[in-house]
Amino acid sequence: MSFTVAIDGPAASGKGTISRAVAARFGFAHLDTGVLYRAVGVKGGDPIAAARGLSAQDLARDDLRTGEAGQAASKVAAIPEVRAALVQFQRDFAARAEGAVLDGRDIGTVICPDAEVKLFVTASPEVRAHRRWLELGGDAGQVLADVRERDDRDMNRADAPLRPAPDAIVIDTSELDAEAAIAAACAAIEARLG
């Protein structure tokens, strides 16, 4: 029997940090679903064909974590056929026997609506932009503008917009360090595991 943890939230809210810690703590497999959209975004050409033909090599590129890749990802992620091409891979991953944690934008709402635990990890745009600036550097004002632009695109697209599932537990990390955010997530999972 599988056990799925769905973790959604906006860019740099701390989803990946929490997901990796949860995977290590409970022995779950982890899928960062943003990588799928980043790989489609940087591949170029027809994004629908890119999504349908995504390979392990595409997912292993070393240029997927850049700001440009994030922006490209959020543009192709608004195309319904791109999203549709990636659904089955994510659902197959979620069904892994050892349990799975998937992080993204639509995991609790579209990909795994029956997930045993759903978390929505958020933080203010200013806090998230500061974290991204610490990671990538560059002009701090531009990093904040990029965060806001990506939020706007992800929240307002017609297909699978970013929003908390009605039964998601919201973790606002604006004033939580990573350790406290991980502890809150683990407590929610432990409560469900019983």
Ligand SMILES: Nc1ncnc2c1ncn2[C@@H]1O[C@H](COP(=O)(O)OP(=O)(O)OP(=O)(O)O)[C@@H](O)[C@H]1O
């Ligand atoms: N609670 C926290 N307090 C301070 N820094 C944090 C916290 N959580 C994560 N970070 C740091 O913020 C940055 C972004 O975190 P992370 O990659 O986990 O976010 P994310 O939501 O997965 O981002 P993305 O959606 O863009 O992949 C990382 O450098 C991480 O170390």
Ligand SMILES: Nc1ccn([C@@H]2O[C@H](COP(=O)(O)O)[C@@H](O)[C@H]2O)c(=O)n1
């Ligand atoms: N389930 C998902 C995951 C990601 N996206 C889009 O990809 C962009 C990059 O995601 P990161 O988590 O790596 O920052 C993101 O801005 C979304 O547009 C998505 O739509 N659904």
